[in-house]
Amino acid sequence: MAPAASPLAYIPFVSVENMMRLVHHHGIEQVLRDLAEEIEGDYRRWDMFEKAPRLASHSRDGVIELMPTSDGQTFSFKYVNGHPGNIVKGYQTVAAFGLLARVDTGYPLMLSEMTLLTALRTAATSAMAARYLAPKGARTMAVIGNGAQAEFQALAMKAVIGVEEVRLYDIDPAAKRKAVHNLQGSGIRVTSCDTAQDAIEGAQIVTTCTADKAYATILSDNMVGEGIHINAIGGDCPGKTELHRDILSRASTFVEYEPQTRIEGEIQQMPPAYPVTELWQVVRGDAAGRRGSREITLFDSVGFAIEDFSALRYVHGKLQDGDYCHQLDMLADPDDPRDLFGMLQRAA
Template identity: 50%
Template sequence: MTCFLDVPAMSRLVQDVGVSRLLGELADTIRHDFVRWQDFEKCARLTSQSRTGVHELMPVASDDHYAFKYVNCHPENTTSGLFSVMGMGVLADAKTGYPLLLCELTLATALRTSAMSLVAARALARPGARRMALIGNGAQSDFQAVAFHSLFGIDEISVFDVDPSATDKLMRNLSDYRALKIIRADSISQAVRGADIVTTVTANMAHAHVLTPAMIEPGMHINAVGGDCTGKTELHADVLRGARVFVEFEPQTRMEGEIQQLPDDFAVVDLWRVLAGTEAGRQSAEQLTVFDSVGFALEDYSTLRYFHALAAKRCAGVEVELVPRPDDSKDLFRYTRPADVRPTLYRIG
């Protein structure tokens, strides 16, 4: 049987564990798997561009599990009241190929993206960072703010979005975090002034210059999250040229990340090497560091693995029959005869 976590089941799990605790556990799971980088068979995600967005399939495998996520990015969806990004995924037993988990990955992807930003900032931001700028206040922004306030020690966030209602939503959702000071900025340059960490999570499907060299201050760490497909960027190329840039999976980031603007010989550092202790991260307090975050399949593997274990521990989700249960493994044709098809058994957590 396969565990199925739909949106209500995922929502209950998040509420039961608590957002802050869950983000911390998920960040630890991702970091653990990144340190095991060489244990995985990896490839850049498979993309299909449409007129209004992009569809992506993200597979990864280890000796124990095979996992994939389907995800999209359609920025115009919000004008119709739809999410611009949604996803679903599968975790399978590598030994048999049988699916272990079928899972919603819209809410879960928002959680894992902010957890990944946290992993990178812990490794790259200068010690004692307390002030953060959050540019783009859409669906991902709340998770970023909670992760960095609760688990990194950020106590002041300056926020900006071209859509004032998005900032209204963010400030409303963060109102319970009374120890967090939120400053509503009038511009990007005002928001980033004096920030230790700048996180960009904009959705515009274009080569945008959300951050320009004039906005950059020594020692900043930038999590560039919004630029995650071909033709979509957030940083001026000269910001990258003046920084030490870190990537998840270089072949994919060359096509989809901020560095798609630069020549193929532009030097970058694999983040997994920093996490494993084989490569230096930040080299000085004054150095500008950039995490060119595009989202990589290993992060979804970690997320599926984490929620599979969590669902089993808390008896969450339902069990569904995605694969026939054979009396005779050579007789599949029997399932074409209604009398031989047994009813599906559901176990509700």
């Protein structure tokens, strides 16, 4: 990198390697707890944020999305793809990076990997939602779909609400074995199950996080008993759902940002009048969360830009603690800002 450029030209960049160092320095469970708290804090000031459905570019193979938001002081956006076929090519289904910037100058504050950070913030959001929506004292969860998100979900539910047992099921035994293996030594009791029905046996929380891009029925109506909390992660774009619509008819449904979830979430199966509650209203105490022990609650989670904002701000706040970034020469910074051409000319 150019040693000659001025400090304004440089943007701190958090690589994958540095994100992993940062997470291990603080401990994964602590990071998940901290992220849940950051996200909850930003949900409390929901009305301060600029909100829009994400900008999605759909293609045959998947989707590329830009997810911006701003609280008036700080702007953030995430670039994220969703390509279910990537797995067989050896690529991640979801890969992401993001940026934090100052609203008053428009200058970036930090560029960061967000594949790991998205996995962490998605799990932290689920756990934060479960605090309001899961039955009191829930200690057992099922995780159906044991891909990249599975272990993060289990660990966040342990760290944030004290889940003690996780029951795993995936249509692919290799994925299930991977999750069982990774959760050894985590302090969570792990049970490998042969069917989805088996997995949800005795679970108070059922997390679905499969990646198929199709109207799938991971949970059918007769599988879902009274009083459980469903945390549906995998239905997150048009044409992609995981739950039978009869479950939705019986459940009280909570969403992040209604206009986006109507397009992308499980509720895309339902008529526009199907009632939902935005989670921030519950967090603020403006709406009820779980109303009784027999209610079926559903968090129809598609991921929202404010959660990425919270996560990026958390990481940015930790940069001072250690050497977790390096400096990218990303912005042209002439001595006289109007003299961009002169800067180029003098570099000849």
